[in-house]
Amino acid sequence: MIVIRLPGALREYAGGNTELEVNAQTVQEALASIVAAYPVLRRHIFDDRGALRGHVNVFLNEDDVRFRQGLETSLRKDDVVTIVPSVAGGQPAASELSPEEKARYSRHLSLPDVGLAGQKKLKSASIAIVGAGGLGSPSSLYLAAAGVGRIGLIDFDNIDTSNLQRQILYRSDQIGASKARTAAAELKRLNPEVELVVHETRLTRGNALDVLAGYDVIIDGTDNFPTRYLVNDACVLLGKPYVYGSILRFDGQLSVFDAQRGPCYRCLFREPPPPGLVPNCAEAGVLGVLPGIIGAGQALEAMKWILGLPGVLVGRLQLFDALTFRWREMTLRKHPQCPVCGPNPSITGLIDYDEFCGVKPIVQNDQAEVAEIDVEELKAKLDSEKDVQLIDVREPFEWEIANLGEYGAKLIPLNELPDRLNELDPGRDVLLHCRSGARSMRAAEFLKANGFPRVTNIAGGILAWADRVDPSKPKY
Ligand SMILES: [Zn+2]
Numbered sequence: 001m002i003v004i005r006l007p008g009a010l011r012e013y014a015g016g017n018t019e020l021e022v023n024a025q026t027v028q029e030a031l032a033s034i035v036a037a038y039p040v041l042r043r044h045i046f047d048d049r050g051a052l053r054g055h056v057n058v059f060l061n062e063d064d065v066r067f068r069q070g071l072e073t074s075l076r077k078d079d080v081v082t083i084v085p086s087v088a089g090g091q092p093a094a095s096e097l098s099p100e101e102k103a104r105y106s107r108h109l110s111l112p113d114v115g116l117a118g119q120k121k122l123k124s125a126s127i128a129i130v131g132a133g134g135l136g137s138p139s140s141l142y143l144a145a146a147g148v149g150r151i152g153l154i155d156f157d158n159i160d161t162s163n164l165q166r167q168i169l170y171r172s173d174q175i176g177a178s179k180a181r182t183a184a185a186e187l188k189r190l191n192p193e194v195e196l197v198v199h200e201t202r203l204t205r206g207n208a209l210d211v212l213a214g215y216d217v218i219i220d221g222t223d224n225f226p227t228r229y230l231v232n233d234a235c236v237l238l239g240k241p242y243v244y245g246s247i248l249r250f251d252g253q254l255s256v257f258d259a260q261r262g263p264c265y266r267c268l269f270r271e272p273p274p275p276g277l278v279p280n281c282a283e284a285g286v287l288g289v290l291p292g293i294i295g296a297g298q299a300l301e302a303m304k305w306i307l308g309l310p311g312v313l314v315g316r317l318q319l320f321d322a323l324t325f326r327w328r329e330m331t332l333r334k335h336p337q338c339p340v341c342g343p344n345p346s347i348t349g350l351i352d353y354d355e356f357c358g359v360k361p362i363v364q365n366d367q368a369e370v371a372e373i374d375v376e377e378l379k380a381k382l383d384s385e386k387d388v389q390l391i392d393v394r395e396p397f398e399w400e401i402a403n404l405g406e407y408g409a410k411l412i413p414l415n416e417l418p419d420r421l422n423e424l425d426p427g428r429d430v431l432l433h434c435r436s437g438a439r440s441m442r443a444a445e446f447l448k449a450n451g452f453p454r455v456t457n458i459a460g461g462i463l464a465w466a467d468r469v470d471p472s473k474p475k476y
Contacts, residue, residue, distance in 0.1 A: 001021045001022070001023060001077070001078070002021065002022050002023070002024050002030050002075050002077075002078075002079050002080075002081060003019050003020075003021055003078075003079075003080045003081070004019065004020045004021075004022060004030055004031075004034055004080075004081045004082075004083065005018065005019050005080060005081070005082040005083065006018060006019065006020065006083055007083055007084060007085055009044075009085055010041060010044055010045075010083065010085070013038055013040040013041045013044060014034065014037075014038045014041055015038065020034050020037070022034060024075055025074060025075060026071065026072055026073060026074050026075060027058060027060060027065050027070075027071045027072070027073045027075065027081060028071035028072060029075075030075060030081050031045060031046075031058070031071070031081075031083075043239060043260050044056075044085075044239075045083065047237075047239055048259065048260070048341070048343075049343070049345075052071065053085075053238070053239055054209060054213075054237055054238065055085055055086040055209070055213040055238055056083060056084070056085045056086075057083075057084045057085075057086075058071075058081060058082070058083055058084070059081070059082040059084060060073055060075070060079060060080075060081055061079060061080055086210075086213045086214065096120075097116065097119060097120070097123070100193075101119075101123075101147070101193055104147070104191070104193070105119050105146075105147050108122075108146070108147070113307070113309060114307060118307045119147060121306055121307055121308075122146060122147045122148050122149065122303070122306060122307070123147055123148075123149045123193075124149055125148050125149055125150075125216050125217070125306040126148070126149060126150035126151070126152065126214065126215045126216050126217075127143055127148050127150075127151055127152070127215055127216065127217045127218075127219060127302055127306075128151075128152040128154060128199075128211070128212055128214075128215035128217070128218045128219065129143075129151065129152065129153055129154065129219045129221055130154045130203055130218065130219065130220050130221055130222055130227065130231055131154065131155055131220070131221035131222040131223065131227075132153045132154075132155040132167075132169065132179045132180055132183040132221065133155070133157075133163065133167050133179070133221055133223065133291075134163075134166045134167050134221070134223075134247065134286065134291030134295065135219075135220075135221035135245050135247065135291050135294060135295040135298060136153070136155070136167075136169075136183070136219070136221035136295065137166075137167045137168045137169040137170075137183075137291070137292075137295060138168065138291065138292045138295035138296045138299065139219050139221065139245075139295040139296065139298045139299040139302070140153065140169065140183060140187055140299075141168070141169065141187065141190065142296060142299035142300075143299050143302065143303070144187040144190050144191045144194045144196075145190055145191055146299075146303060147191065147193060147194065148194065148302075148303075148306070149194065149195060150194070150195040150196075150197060150215075151187065151194060151195070151196055151197070152196075152197040152199055152211070152214070152215055153179075153180045153183050153184055153187075153196065153197070153198055153199065154180070154199040154201065154203055154211065155178075155179040155180040155183070155199075155200070156180075156200055156201050156202045157179050158176055158177060158178055158179060159174050159175050159176060159177050159178075159179055159182060160175065160475065161175055161475070162475065162476050165288045166286065166288040166289070166290075166291050166292070167291075168292070169182070169183045169186050169187075170182060170183075170186075178200055180198045180199065180200045181198055181200065183196075184196035184197075184198050199211055203227060203230060203231070204230070205230060205350035205351065205352065205353065208230055208231070208234040208350060209234055209237065209238060209350065212231075212234050212235065212238055212240065213238055215240070216240070216306065217240065217241050217243060217302045217305055217306065218231060218234075218235050218240055218241070218242050218243065219243045219245075219298050219299075219302055220242060220243065220244050220245060220298075221245065221295065221298070224357075225272040225273070225353075225357045226272075226353035226354050226356070226357045227353070228244075228246075228265060228272075229265070229266070229272065229353050229356060229357065230350065230353045232257060232264055232265035232266060232340070233266070233340050233347060233350055233351070234350060235257065235259070235264070236259040236264050236266075236340045236341045237340075237348075237349070237350070239259070239260055241256055241257070241258040241260075241305055241314075242256070242257040242258070242264070242265065243256050243298045243301050243302050243305075244256065244257055244265060244298075245294040245295060245297065245298045246294070247286050247290050247291050247294050248284055248286060249284055249285055249286060249287065250287055250290065250321060250322040250323045251290075251319070251320065251321060251322070252290055252293060252294040252297075252318075252319070252320035252322070253294070253317060253318065253319055253320070254294055254297045254298065254301070254313065254317070254318040254320065255268075255313050255316060255317045255318065255332065256301050256305065256312050256313040256314050257314075258305075258312075258314050259334075259340075259341035261314050261315075262314040262315035262332065262334060263315060263332045263333060263334040263335065263338070263341070264334075264338060264340060264341040266335070266338050266339060266340050266341065267332065267333070267334050267335035267338045267341065268317065268332055270335070270338075270339070272356070272357040272358070274358060283395075283398075283435065283439075287322055289322075290320075290322050293320065293322070294320065297318070301313055315331065315332050315333070315334075316329055316330070316331060316332060317329070317330040317331075317332050370441065370444040370445055370448055370455055370456070370457050371455070371456045371457070372441075372456065372457045372458075372459050373431075373456055373457075373458060373459065374458075374459050374460060374464065375458060375459070375460055375464045375465045375468055375469050376468065376469065378431065378433075378458050378465070378469075379469050381431070382407045385429075387428055387429070388428065388429045388430075388431055389410070389424060389425065389428055389429065389430045389431065390404060390407055390408055390409040390410065390431045390433070391409070391410055391411075391412055391424070391430060391431065391432050391433075391443070392404065392409045392410065392411045392412070392433055392434070392462075393412060393413060393414040393417065393432060393433070393434050393439050393440050393443045394411070394413065394414075394434050394435055394439070394462075395413050396411065396413065398435060398476070399411050401474055401476050402462055402466065402473040402474050402475075402476070403462075404433070404462065404465070409433075410423075414434070414439050414442065414443055417443055417446060417447075418446070421447075421450060424447070424452065426451050426452045426453070426454075427454075428454065429454045429456065430444075430447060430452055430454060430455045430456070431456050431458060432444050432447075432455065432456070432457050432458065433457075433458035433461050433462060433465075434461045434462070435461045435462055435463055435476075436460060436461040436463050436464070437457065437458065437459050437460050437461045437464075440457050440458060440461060441457045444456070444457040463475055
């Protein structure tokens with residue numbers, strides 16, 4: 001007989017057994033016989049294609065089977081096969097609830113669909129929240145309050161004045177402080193029973209699998225396409241549910257992507273929009289309470305998933321219109337050619353998401369189409385040369401907040417540029433700026449293609465100017 005040792009995290013799916021005995025000739029056969037006996041185990045060990053999950057390692061006696069013949073490694077009598085999943089921070093024990101916890105969660109305990117068993121599931125569960133901002137604030141507050149045992153906060157940013165209109169974790173006297181650390185302290189005050197893990201880092205292709213592997217459910221509170229695709233792909237590769245939310249102006253979207261059971265984000269949006277085509281919240285605005293509604297919805301779906309309640313938004317996309325207060329539901333299907341969760345995936349590891357989304361920073365070299373200077377160089381140029389055309393391609397409301405009018409800047413919003421080329425002199429230098437440098441780069445490329453050879457983009461835009469040249473300029 002072969003002994004298979006199960007880690008704590010998998011025992012509940014194997015009838016509570018810590019060891020199972022099987023007859024098998026190879027590691028593959030041994031694992032196949034335990035998933036045949038306990039079918040729920042399958043998705044914790046194998047992916048959709050029947051391959052061993054990336055975060056699960058199998059040892060034969062003391063050796064990692066990857067360094068022998070993998071799953072084909074043959075077995076001999078009395079061999080011990082040990083399954084070792086990666087676990088960050090240790091699996092919290094599904095311990096009994098203390099009297100304080102019973103009092104704290106009494107409204108859950110009296111709810112038959114949660115009860116003591118459900119509350120213990122919440123206590124044993126872990127949730128990663130990517131982005132502690134508008135969506136991450138309400139979702140983390142509710143999940144901490146509800147007693148989710150371990151909450152990971154992934155954010156590298158600091159609190160800015162413009163965050164306070166909707167990021168309800170933060171207070172005015174915390175401006176400038178680390179979001180992840182401040183959020184953890186606030187949530188700990190709300191519920192000292194909860195373990196908070198601070199990941200003060202940008203999620204990248206290099207760290208995403210390691211960071212996210214340690215959590216049961218991933219909540220996406222990001223505001224940019226590269227991170228969304230990164231989180232989606234990492235969740236598909238790890239076999240984890242990805243609770244999706246997005247907000248812009250008065251519109252919200254909400255869904256749960258669980259490639260084990262339904263479509264993923266790429267099944268819905270195969271490719272990101274070209275950079276600049278879809279504005280972000282900083283450019284287009286967002287109504288303050290909208291992230292509260294969508295973020296609370298994400299917390300709700302994460303809790304339903306952990307509790308095993310029916311009706312999780314897998315395969316369903318909710319669209320919320322705050323102006324009409326109407327929710328509409330779209331049915332989502334798994335795309336047969338999905339490059340990451342389809343039967344023949346072309347993406348089997350994490351890729352370069354900045355490049356995929358076309359937001360790779362412009363490299364200053366001979367091939368660069370458009371010259372780019374930083375704000376310090378701009379300041380020197382404006383102070384020494386009078387014969388430049390400084391064009392601001394933002395919207396009029398942005399100009400109202402802050403502008404470079406004292407240097408003769410002229411406002412020509414990006415979408416008006418094609419009709420107003422006659423206001424520019426192709427024989428003189430044209431310097432272009434926007435909020436952070438993306439829109440002005442598009443404007444610069446447009447001008448370059450339309451007979452303006454002397455075009456320069458200002459990297460970092462007026463935000464960089466406010467940071468490094470003139471702090472009296474308001475940031476937004
Ligand atoms: Zn997919």
